[in-house]
Amino acid sequence: xxxxxxxxxxxxxxxxxxxxxxxxxxxxxxxxxxxxxxxxxxxxxxxxxxxxxxxxxxxxxxxxxxxxxxxxxxxxxxxxxxxxxxxxxxxxxxxxxxxxxxxxxxxxxxxxxxxxxxxxxxxxxxxxxxxxxxxxxxxxxxxxxxxxxxxxxxxxxxxxxxxxxxxxxxxxxxxxxxxxxxxxxxxxxxxxxxxxxxxxxxxxxxxxxxxxxxxxxxxxxxxxxxxxxxxxxxxxxxxxxxxxxxxxxxxxxxxxxxxxxxxxxxxxxxxxxxxxxxxxxxxxxxxxxxxxxxxxxxxxxxxxxxxxxxxxxxxxxxxxxxxxxxxxxxxxxxxxxxxxxxxxxxxxxxxxxxxxxxxxxxxxxxxxxxxxxxxxxxxxxxxxxxxxxxxxxxxxxxxxxxxxxxxxxxxxxxxxxxxxxxxxxxxxxxxxxxxxxxxxxxxxxxxxxxxxxxxxxxxxxxxxxxxxxxxxxxxxxxxxxxxxxxxxxxxxxxxxxxxxxxxxxxxxxxxxxxxxxxxxxxxxxxxxxxxxxxxxxxxxxxxxxxxxxxxxxxxxxxxxxxxxxxxxxxxxxxxxxxxxxxxxxxxxxxxxxxxxxxxxxxxxxxxxxxxxxx
Ligand code: ADP
Ligand code: MG
Numbered sequence: 001x002x003x004x005x006x007x008x009x010x011x012x013x014x015x016x017x018x019x020x021x022x023x024x025x026x027x028x029x030x031x032x033x034x035x036x037x038x039x040x041x042x043x044x045x046x047x048x049x050x051x052x053x054x055x056x057x058x059x060x061x062x063x064x065x066x067x068x069x070x071x072x073x074x075x076x077x078x079x080x081x082x083x084x085x086x087x088x089x090x091x092x093x094x095x096x097x098x099x100x101x102x103x104x105x106x107x108x109x110x111x112x113x114x115x116x117x118x119x120x121x122x123x124x125x126x127x128x129x130x131x132x133x134x135x136x137x138x139x140x141x142x143x144x145x146x147x148x149x150x151x152x153x154x155x156x157x158x159x160x161x162x163x164x165x166x167x168x169x170x171x172x173x174x175x176x177x178x179x180x181x182x183x184x185x186x187x188x189x190x191x192x193x194x195x196x197x198x199x200x201x202x203x204x205x206x207x208x209x210x211x212x213x214x215x216x217x218x219x220x221x222x223x224x225x226x227x228x229x230x231x232x233x234x235x236x237x238x239x240x241x242x243x244x245x246x247x248x249x250x251x252x253x254x255x256x257x258x259x260x261x262x263x264x265x266x267x268x269x270x271x272x273x274x275x276x277x278x279x280x281x282x283x284x285x286x287x288x289x290x291x292x293x294x295x296x297x298x299x300x301x302x303x304x305x306x307x308x309x310x311x312x313x314x315x316x317x318x319x320x321x322x323x324x325x326x327x328x329x330x331x332x333x334x335x336x337x338x339x340x341x342x343x344x345x346x347x348x349x350x351x352x353x354x355x356x357x358x359x360x361x362x363x364x365x366x367x368x369x370x371x372x373x374x375x376x377x378x379x380x381x382x383x384x385x386x387x388x389x390x391x392x393x394x395x396x397x398x399x400x401x402x403x404x405x406x407x408x409x410x411x412x413x414x415x416x417x418x419x420x421x422x423x424x425x426x427x428x429x430x431x432x433x434x435x436x437x438x439x440x441x442x443x444x445x446x447x448x449x450x451x452x453x454x455x456x457x458x459x460x461x462x463x464x465x466x467x468x469x470x471x472x473x474x475x476x477x478x479x480x481x482x483x484x485x486x487x488x489x490x491x492x493x494x495x496x497x498x499x500x501x502x503x504x505x506x507x508x509x510x511x512x513x514x515x516x517x518x519x520x521x522x523x524x525x526x527x528x529x530x531x532x533x534x535x536x537x538x539x540x541x542x543x544x545x546x547x548x549x550x551x552x553x554x555x556x557x558x559x560x561x562x563x564x565x566x567x568x569x570x571x572x573x574x575x576x577x578x579x580x581x582x583x584x585x586x587x588x589x590x591x592x593x594x595x596x597x598x599x600x601x602x603x604x605x606x607x608x609x610x611x612x613x614x
Contacts, residue, residue, distance in 0.1 A: 008160040010096045013128070017157050020131050028183065031129040032067075032192060033199035035078045035175055036207065037291050038127060039065045042082025042173060043205045046144055049083060056144045058171040065207045067196065071187040074179045080205075081172040084143040090153045090163060094127060094139065130175070131157040133183035138176045142169040201239075202290040219290045221264035221311050225252045237266050241283070241309045245269045248361050251346045259334055265310035265343065271364040273307070283309040288317040299332045302340055302379070304372035307365060312339065344382045351386065351401070359399055362388050370454045384458050389418075389444040389451075392436065396424050400444070402461040408442060409464075418444045418455055419469040420530045422591075431519040431589055432469040435512035438476055443469060452530050470521055470528055470590075475511035480557030484565060489556040492565045496552065499579050505549040513555035520550035520586045529590040550592070552583060574609060577602055 009017065043063030050056050058081075066079045085093060130137050139153040150169030155161035177186075185191050193209055200207060202219035217239045220228050237247050247266040254262045265284065272280050282305070286297035290313065300312060314335065351358035362369075372383045388399035393408065405416060417436060421427035427445040436443045446452070455466045484492065489509040497507040504520075513519060522528055554561050560582065567575040581602055587593040 003165055005163045006160060007091065007095055007163065009155075012097050013095065014159070016097075016125060016128055017131055020125060020128050021157050028132045029186070029195045030199070031133055031177075032076075032078075032186070032195045033291060034126050034129045036065060036067070036196065036200045036203060039078055039080035039082060039173070040200075040203045040205050040291075042080050042084070044082075046081075046083040046171075049144060055146050056171075057142070057146050057148070058144075061171060063205050065203070065205055067192060067207065067209045069187045069189050069192055069210060071184075071189075074184045074187050075176055076179065076186050076192065077174060077176045079172065079174040081170070082144075084148075084172050085139075085141040085151070086143040086145065086148050087151050087163065089143070090139070090141060090151055094153060095161060130177055133179055133186055134177035135180045136178040138178075139173060140166055140169055140176075141173040142166075142171050144171050198295070199292040201292075202287070204290060219287075219311075219313075221252065221262050221313055222290060228252075236264070237309075240285070240311065241266060241268060243268055243309075247309075248357070248364065249346075249350060251343060253342060253346075255338060255342070259331075259338060260315040261335065261338060262313045263310065263339060263342075265308050265312075265339075267361060267365070268307065268309055269364075271307060271368075274364075274367070280306055282306040285311050286317070287311055287313040289313065289315055293317055300335055300339065301343075302336065302372065302376050304368045304376060305340065305343065307368055308343070340379060341382075344379060344386070347386055348382075355399075359388065362386075362399075366448070367450065370448070370450050373454045374450075374457045380458060384461050387454070389446060390424060391445060392419075392428070392433070392443040402444075405442060405444060406462050406464060410441075413441050415465045415467040415472070416444070416461060417441060417467055417469055417472055418446050418451070420446045420449070420452055420528065423447055430469075431513055431516035431586070434514040434516060435472075435474050435476055436469065438514050439474065441474075449530055449534055452528060452534075468528055472512075476514065480514075482559075482562065483557035484562050486556075488565060489554070489561075492556075492561070492568075493554060495568060496554065496579055499576055500552070500583060502549075503580075503583060504552040506551045508551060508553045510553035510555050513553065513558065515558075516555060516586075516589070517558040517560040518552060518554045518582050518586045520552055520583070520590050520592065522550060529592050533591060550587070550590075552586065554582075574606075577606055581606060 008014075043065065046056065046063055050059065061081050064081050068077045068079070069075070070077075134157075136154065136156050140150060141153070142148060142150040150166035152164045152166040153161055154164075179186055189210055193214065196207060196209060196214050201215050201217060203215055204219060207214045217236060218232070220232055220236050233250060233252075234246065237250070238244055241247065246269060248269050249267040251263070251265045254260075281296055282298075282301055283296055284300055285292055286294040286300060297312070301308060312335065317331070347358070347361075350361070366388075369383050369386050373380050373387070376383070384402060386401075388401055390396065390398065391400045391405065394400055402416065409416075419427050419430060419433055419436075421430055424445060424447075427433060427443075427447075433443060446455070452468070455468065458466055460466060483489070486509075493507045493509055497504070500507070510519065520529075522532065556562070560578075564575060564578055564582070567578065581599070584593055584596075584599040584602075588596075593599065
């Protein structure tokens with residue numbers, strides 16, 4: 001070729017190419033993403049020129065991207081019918097550095113930092129990533145501008161490139177990569193198909209691989225939600241969620257400030273973590289203008305929202321993106337903040353819109369919300385509003401929010417009361433519940449052992465302290481008839497302490513019991529029976545926890561207690577047995593009796609006594 005021109009790469013480009021060529025970069029496959037993105041950009045620009053009325057060469061040819069592989073020749077070719085490049089543009093665009101991604105990449109390399117080749121994937125060094133896999137790249141291009149003709153650009157990466165006239169080409173650009181020996185697998189159709197599906201499924205122009213259309217699902221997140229049909233959402237969810245059932249919730253939103261975000265998020269119909277499948281990973285993928293930047297993007301949402309599936313697309317990404325900003329700081333954090341806030345608001349809206357739908361969600365995902373309360377201080381308050389519990393005032397199965405509970409509180413009631421129990425029947429029969437029933441204070445029934453941690457971390461709601469029933473400092477409204485006198489009760493308490501010795505902490509006269517003769521209360525103010533059980537279960541050696549002692553409260557109005565008082569002088573040994581039995585009964589009620597066998601012996605002896613009484 002006589003008219004061949006030889007050009008040198010700009011120094012920075014050469015520097016970049018050296019890194020790209022010599023790196024052992026693992027994600028070499030991203031070159032496919034980069035070249036297809038360029039092809040899509042070219043198609044987009046063509047469309048823009050067409051719609052602004054400019055004359056376009058081969059105007060009737062629709063924008064399309066064609067990929068062909070030839071495993072015998074070891075080549076992969078990417079062709080687009082986009083706007084193409086003139087001679088000047090080939091020199092400018094492929095020989096000098098003008099565009100942002102590469103600039104940012106080079107900035108990272110500035111100073112004496114060691115080049116981190118892992119950055120390539122995130123920067124997308126664009127066109128030059130072709131040289132990771134190709135020993136030679138040939139670009140044939142013809143601009144859309146009438147009167148232009150075709151040019152061929154070739155380079156082996158080192159030094160420079162050659163430009164020759166290529167005469168009468170169709171409009172657009174064709175890039176052929178002659179693959180290096182260790183990259184020949186990129187000439188395999190199945191490999192390339194997989195890569196295109198992964199990164200470029202949502203590119204808004206048809207992509208054909210060896211004649212077969214690949215991308216059929218639209219990036220509907222980028223469209224106006226009022227124009228999207230329900231079936232389109234369903235199809236999209238099936239595609240990205242690999243799930244043929246309908247999601248429980250869908251949130252489609254866009255924001256302009258502080259970041260340009262388009263997001264389409266789904267709550268899957270089932271919580272796979274409770275299905276015993278181990279910890280799940282967030283399946284929200286991060287896109288920039290419909291091209292995948294990071295699958296299952298870490299840090300996009302807090303951990304406790306890991307059940308979400310969907311896409312987040314931000315145009316602001318390529319300008320700022322670098323591994324550093326991705327990992328620790330501002331951009332990801334900003335995205336996280338906006339997305340989390342928006343999703344929490346969405347859940348609150350849903351709970352107002354339909355309690356039924358929200359409760360369905362809640363029954364699947366409450367553990368995640370609770371995890372959030374415990375681990376994520378920033379969102380604790382918002383999460384508190386999303387909690388739901390059964391309550392002593394509502395029918396079984398009905399749930400209340402803390403906000404509604406607070407609305408029902410009388411002026412007399414200062415705190416929000418919660419009772420931990422395995423189920424409703426146990427809650428209502430609990431000695432700790434008696435004083436609340438008698439005083440008509442509403443109590444939330446908490447059936448999930450985690451709830452204790454939740455309440456401990458949340459501490460208050462709407463300015464009111466969340467108080468566990470067994471820790472509540474409440475007295476019955478009036479003293480019951482037939483109760484022991486204060487002196488007699490105090491005396492009995494003293495005797496009990498002497499009799500029971502180390503088995504209990506303090507013995508007190510209770511002001512909160514109605515139906516139960518006695519109750520045990522953890523001596524440790526910060527500890528409850530539930531917490532003890534949880535902690536014991538976590539200790540593998542089964543050893544006792546320190547300070548496992550329980551205070552013992554007796555009900556002076558209960559016949560068992562008043563008769564016990566009498567029995568002390570009549571039959572001291574029997575009184576001791578009964579006292580021990582009352583303590584064990586109270587432990588049973590608290591779920592703290594570990595070995596009931598000793599108690600059974602005693603109980604049998606007591607029964608024997610009762611039955612031999614004439
Ligand atoms: P970026 O896409 O970030 O601008 P690239 O390195 O990927 O950077 O591409 C450099 C430039 O080369 C593009 O900005 C574009 O002007 C031009 N270019 C690359 N591929 C094509 C193509 N298929 N059609 C038209 N122009 C292209
Ligand atoms: Mg590009």
